[in-house]
């Protein structure tokens with residue numbers, strides 16, 4: 001089965017999300033339609049406040065839309081209970097944060113992170129898959145290192161390995177290169193593309209032109225809507 005034969009990893013229709021704060025309302029998402037295919041790397045861009053993080057939180061199933069449909073790997077997430085969303089998150093989603101240290105446990109080696117990821121997804125330990133993942137992400141030879149023994153770029157690639165182990169249908173990243181120096185960014189983008197090549201739909205919310213420059217598609221948001229899809 002080629003990626004294009006599979007159902008979309010994400011299908012959003014008419015997604016609305018309004019925040020209520022001290023008697024005032026902020027329309028963070030005002031009708032978002034979005035399809036993401038398996039095996040694609042998407043950069044989600046737009047000015048500060050345009051709704052990128054709000055959309056990521058909905059795709060990550062940590063928040064629910066006020067209206068609209070969000071299908072993740074064929075499952076309607078918007079109508080799931082809290083427990084159902086947790087199950088979907090464990091099975092289908094990976095999430096990573098901007099700061100490398102926030103994605104890792106400082107007392108676990110790289111291999112132990114992969115073992116934990118497998119356990120959380122209910123998968124058996126699989127040394128071949130571990131080695132394949134480390135190789136794909138440029139981490140061969142680093143399996144027994146602790147996070148503090150790695151560079152920032154390597155740590156962020158371990159974060160990708162942890163979040164994308166399995167692999168899940170969808171990997172979400174919020175400003176994944178925001179704390180990396182220029183030299184480390186390319187390695188992280190190579191890692192995202194490697195996960196996309198393995199069939200994962202990767203989405204990174206970013207202000208970094210280097211991310212948009214290497215993504216398969218760029219989704220541009222403004223004032224809570226998708227302004228452009230290229």
Ligand SMILES: Nc1ncnc2c1ncn2[C@@H]1O[C@H](COP(=O)(O)OP(=O)(O)OP(=O)(O)O)[C@@H](O)[C@H]1O
Nearest residue numbers: 019020021026028047048049050051052053054055
């Ligand atoms: N918890 C909240 N309560 C009230 N308003 C919020 C909340 N979270 C976000 N907002 C508002 O919703 C709008 C969209 O915010 P969001 O964080 O999604 O934008 P963003 O594009 O991710 O911005 P940035 O690039 O700065 O991270 C903004 O106007 C923001 O102030």
